Amino acid sequence: MKVNNRYTWETKNIRRAMFDKILIVPGITSNHPKHKEDDKDQLWLERSELHTQSILTDIPYEKDWKVLDVGCGIGRMMATFSDKFKQVDGVDFSESMIEFSKKYLKDYQNCNTYLNNGYDLSELKDNSYDFVYSIITFQHISKDAIDSYIKEIQRVLKDSKYISLQFMKPSTNKLRKGAGPAWSHFIGHDFKTHSDLLELFKDFDVNYQIDNNNQWVWIKGIKNELR
Numbered sequence: 062m063k064v065n066n067r068y069t070w071e072t073k074n075i076r077r078a079m080f081d082k083i084l085i086v087p088g089i090t091s092n093h094p095k096h097k098e099d100d101k102d103q104l105w106l107e108r109s110e111l112h113t114q115s116i117l118t119d120i121p122y123e124k125d126w127k128v129l130d131v132g133c134g135i136g137r138m139m140a141t142f143s144d145k146f147k148q149v150d151g152v153d154f155s156e157s158m159i160e161f162s163k164k165y166l167k168d169y170q171n172c173n174t175y176l177n178n179g180y181d182l183s184e185l186k187d188n189s190y191d192f193v194y195s196i197i198t199f200q201h202i203s204k205d206a207i208d209s210y211i212k213e214i215q216r217v218l219k220d221s222k223y224i225s226l227q228f229m230k231p232s233t234n235k236l237r238k239g240a241g242p243a244w245s246h247f248i249g250h251d252f253k254t255h256s257d258l259l260e261l262f263k264d265f266d267v268n269y270q271i272d273n274n275n276q277w278v279w280i281k282g283i284k285n286e287l288r
């Protein structure tokens with residue numbers, strides 16, 4: 062199993078995790094002293110609000126759902142979803158992200174995070190979630206690990222329940238390789254066509270939406286009942 066490099070995501074400082082790893086916006090979030098901490102916090106809140114809408118559009122969500130965030134980071138989206146759902150769980154393969162998540166989510170009693178191995182959800186039970194979402198994560202993951210995650214998401218999701226998973230628009234991830242060697246460790250599999258990406262979802266009934274930013278796509282839909 063080829064898994065991407067976990068050490069790329071490790072850092073000792075939560076602010077670096079937030080603004081050098083999770084949300085990277087040129088001109089606002091680099092470590093240069095001219096970038097104001099208040100501006101970064103404002104961006105964090107604005108993006109989280111925007112991303113809440115992107116994840117939930119067309120999902121008929123209910124308060125009593127148990128939901129899972131794949132590649133949860135420090136729990137940014139889990140915190141915003143805490144009052145929308147009964148239980149919000151997250152997995153991530155970075156030790157520092159999971160450590161920071163315990164602090165970031167300490168006042169959110171219904172949120173739990175787990176360290177995983179980068180390709181499966183073996184900590185989690187079959188047929189136990191109503192909704193699985195993922196954002197700014199699959200574009201960083203190798204094809205082997207993506208294949209494994211989609212099978213695992215199918216396993217942990219209840220029948221006829223929902224997914225909302227974000228990928229890079231096919232054939233655009235490779236463009237970011239032009240950004241240089243430091244960035245190349247972050248680049249995951251580049252699907253060549255929309256059909257290559259949709260091929261992963263044979264056990265689901267999904268549709269395909271292009272995000273307003275025109276760089277991302279969303280796979281939204283339900284797990285088919287086993288026949």
Ligand SMILES: C[S@@+](CC[C@H](N)C(=O)[O-])C[C@H]1O[C@@H](n2cnc3c(N)ncnc32)[C@H](O)[C@@H]1O
Nearest residue numbers: 070083132133134137153154155179196197198
């Ligand atoms: C850009 S951050 C996004 C975090 C979070 N989804 C958010 O939007 O705030 C990507 C996250 O994916 C995690 N990640 C990358 N590859 C992974 C893998 N193979 N398995 C689990 N987590 C992974 C990283 O550790 C990092 O926390």
